[in-house]
Amino acid sequence: MAKNSATIHLSEVVGALSFALDITEGQPVGHSLRCCWLGMHIGAQIGLSEGELSDLYYTLLLKDIGCSSNAARICSLYLADDLSFKHSYKMVDNRLPEVLRFLISNTGRNSGMIERLQAMIHIARNGGEIARELIDTRCQRGAEIARTMRFSESVAAGILDLDEHWDGSGQPLGRSGSEISLFGRIALLVQVADVFFMRGGKGAALAEVRSRAGRWFDPQLVGAMEALEDRPTVWTGLTANDLQQLVVQLEPRTLIRDIDEDYLDNIAAGFARVVDAKSPFTAGHSERVALFTDLIADELGYAPDRRRWLRRAALLHDLGKLGVSNTILDKNGRPDSEEWVAIRRHPALGRVILSKIEALKDTADIAGNHHERLDGKGYPYGIDASAINLDTRIVTTADVFDALTADRPYRKAMLVPDAIELMSRDVGTAIDSACFQALQRGLARMNQVAA
Numbered sequence: 001m002a003k004n005s006a007t008i009h010l011s012e013v014v015g016a017l018s019f020a021l022d023i024t025e026g027q028p029v030g031h032s033l034r035c036c037w038l039g040m041h042i043g044a045q046i047g048l049s050e051g052e053l054s055d056l057y058y059t060l061l062l063k064d065i066g067c068s069s070n071a072a073r074i075c076s077l078y079l080a081d082d083l084s085f086k087h088s089y090k091m092v093d094n095r096l097p098e099v100l101r102f103l104i105s106n107t108g109r110n111s112g113m114i115e116r117l118q119a120m121i122h123i124a125r126n127g128g129e130i131a132r133e134l135i136d137t138r139c140q141r142g143a144e145i146a147r148t149m150r151f152s153e154s155v156a157a158g159i160l161d162l163d164e165h166w167d168g169s170g171q172p173l174g175r176s177g178s179e180i181s182l183f184g185r186i187a188l189l190v191q192v193a194d195v196f197f198m199r200g201g202k203g204a205a206l207a208e209v210r211s212r213a214g215r216w217f218d219p220q221l222v223g224a225m226e227a228l229e230d231r232p233t234v235w236t237g238l239t240a241n242d243l244q245q246l247v248v249q250l251e252p253r254t255l256i257r258d259i260d261e262d263y264l265d266n267i268a269a270g271f272a273r274v275v276d277a278k279s280p281f282t283a284g285h286s287e288r289v290a291l292f293t294d295l296i297a298d299e300l301g302y303a304p305d306r307r308r309w310l311r312r313a314a315l316l317h318d319l320g321k322l323g324v325s326n327t328i329l330d331k332n333g334r335p336d337s338e339e340w341v342a343i344r345r346h347p348a349l350g351r352v353i354l355s356k357i358e359a360l361k362d363t364a365d366i367a368g369n370h371h372e373r374l375d376g377k378g379y380p381y382g383i384d385a386s387a388i389n390l391d392t393r394i395v396t397t398a399d400v401f402d403a404l405t406a407d408r409p410y411r412k413a414m415l416v417p418d419a420i421e422l423m424s425r426d427v428g429t430a431i432d433s434a435c436f437q438a439l440q441r442g443l444a445r446m447n448q449v450a451a
Contacts, residue, residue, distance in 0.1 A: 008264065008359045010257040011248050014061050016356040017271055021064040023349070024071065024278065024322035026087030028198055031191075033247045034238045036060040038225075039190040040250045041234050045224040050252040057251050058151055059158035059183040063191065065270070066142025066159065068278040068322060070134045075326040077130060079108035079119050082326045090195045093212065135163045136172035141277060149270040150263065158183025162191075165216045177218075185218045192216070193225065194238070202235045244356070264359060265312060272315040275322060279329040281408055282321070288406075290314040292398035295442035296435055300394070313363035314395050317370050320349030332409045344379040347371050366392045370399055373430040393432035397423075397439055400431060416443065 018032035025031065039060045043053050071082040078085060085106055092102045108116030143156040161175065161184025168176030189209060197205035206229060213222040228234045237246055251257075259267070272286035293314040297307045321329070324346050328339045335343060351368030355361045369383065369392045376384035388396075404419035414422070420440065427436050 008259050009248070009251075010259045010263070010267075011057070011061075011251045013259065013264070013267055013357055013359055014058065015244055015247055016353065016360075017267070018061045018064075019353050019356065020271065020274070020319055020322050021062075021067060024068045024083070024274075025064050025090075026083040026085070027090070027195070030243060031194055031198075032061050032064065033243050034194045034197070035063065035187065035190040036247050037237050037243065037250065038193060038228075038234070039186045041228055041231075042186055042190065042221060042224045045227055046221070050255055052154075054252050054255040054257075055152055055154040056158070056183050056186060058146075059155045060187055060190065061247075062142070062146055062149075062151070062155070063159055063162050063187045064142070065145050065274060066138040066140070066277075068274050069141040070137045071278050071326045072280055072330055073134060073137070075330060077119070077122070077134075078103075078106065079111045079115065080106055080327075083323075084325075090191070091199070093216075132171050139163060139172055145270050145273055148273075149266050154181070154183060157181040158187055160184070162187050164188070166218050167215045169215070180218075185221055189217050189221050189225065197235075197238060202229070259359075261308070265308070268312045268315040268360075271319065275316075275318050278322060279326055281330060281406070282318075285402060285406065286315050286318055288402045289317060289395065289398045292401055292439065292442075293395050295446070296394045296397060296438040299438035299441050300390075300434065309363075310391055310394065312360075313366040313391065314398060316350070316354060316360065316363055317367050317395055317399065318346070318350065319353055319367055320346035320351070323349050330409050334410060344371075348380045365389070366395050370396050372396070374432065375429040378430070390432070390435075393435050394438075397431055397435040400426075401439060 015033060015036075018036075019029055022029050022031040036057060040053065040057060043056045048056060067086070074080065074082045074085055088106060089102065092098055108119050111119070139160045139162055142162075143160040146156045146159050147153075158181045161173075161181040164170040164173065164175045164180045164184060165188075166177060166180070166185070168174050170180075192212070193205040193209050196208040206226065209217060209222050209225060213219045237243065240246060269287075272290070276282050276284055276286050290311045294307055294311050297310050302310065324342055328335055328342055331339070347368050347370060351364045354364040354367050369381070369388055372378035372381065372383050372388055372392070374385040374388065374393075376382055400423060401419060404414045404422060405416060407413045420443075423431055423436060427433050
């Protein structure tokens with residue numbers, strides 16, 4: 001279980017979970033950390049107070065927390081892999097010729113000619129509204145999640161304004177100049193700077209932000225970044241092997257935020273919402289799996305503290321799905337062999353992310369093993385019953401039940417009796433018998449209460 005709550009620092013938890021946001025934005029791992037590192041140096045350069053720096057810190061780490069919410073729409077509109085589309089779009093200026101070249105190159109590349117042409121015509125007719133809708137969804141959702149995770153309105157406003165431009169050409173509200181949150185202005189600046197830094201180093205980053213000064217970016221903030229040009233530690237820090245720890249140390253020391261078990265639950269619930277927002281077919285999935293997990297654990301006699309820990313693990317069990325394209329998640333049909341490879345990677349990816357977080361690393365095995373089977377025919381490791389603990393078996397049972405009783409792209413939701421009958425065939429091979437019986441008892445108890 002998690003270590004003593006007095007030793008849990010919010011910066012460590014959020015900094016490590018930001019890797020999940022990098023993945024769903026199609027960015028090289030560490031993008032959010034690099035943005036935080038560079039943005040905090042800019043904040044110090046312009047003389048922000050410790051309180052302002054503290055809020056800026058979390059704005060930069062969480063700037064992409066709404067990013068999963070438009071993934072399905074991107075796939076549908078542009079007939080494109082959302083991960084690669086987002087990765088490439090980060091390098092596009094908003095000048096019309098560049099935008100058109102990008103859309104022609106990235107819309108429907110793997111679709112038939114007629115389908116691709118229809119998509120291009122739709123985008124040409126409705127491009128402005130489409131862009132506004134996608135960005136509004138992302139920014140509004142991100143600000144909302146930040147609030148539920150107890151961050152200030154200043155942090156929420158910075159996330160909301162991430163895609164606004166200094167000259168008013170941004171989205172979703174078309175704000176300009178000082179109407180845009182300062183934190184949002186800094187976040188957009190360092191986001192673009194990092195994308196070009198990873199392509200061509202400091203020179204490429206500075207050249208790009210200079211070219212957009214007065215259009216995308218606040219000229220004074222560009223000047224603050226230019227003032228850092230001759231400070232080598234700022235730039236070498238971006239590629240340091242211990243960047244995660246360096247970023248933790250950047251949080252204003254007098255305002256370090258320790259978190260208790262309640263707050264850790266809020267963080268887990270917030271990131272579960274990020275995961276579930278990625279596809280319309282997974283909306284609410286993690287929350288329901290947590291509910292069914294708790295139902296089973298209660299029937300098996302788990303103590304309240306252990307049930308709480310297990311609910312948290314259930315909320316985060318699918319974190320690795322942020323690295324799976326919506327072209328696969330939302331496919332109306334069975335995945336092909338190549339798509340199955342991508343799907344089978346997601347538990348291991350979740351394990352890697354959670355194992356980086358001291359307060360959550362004891363949930364990593366559940367994320368990594370929840371698609372394993374007792375007979376050794378699961379994935380990604382092919383382990384058998386001897387290596388699958390009861391905690392994981394509970395979450396697996398809850399996960400299977402929710403998957404069967406929810407709509408999927410290739411089938412409608414099953415009725416509960418049909419799902420239970422189908423699961424009964426896998427008891428002893430994929431599903432633990434005691435967990436399955438506990439699920440049935442718990443559902444019966446729920447029905448009695450409802451009646």
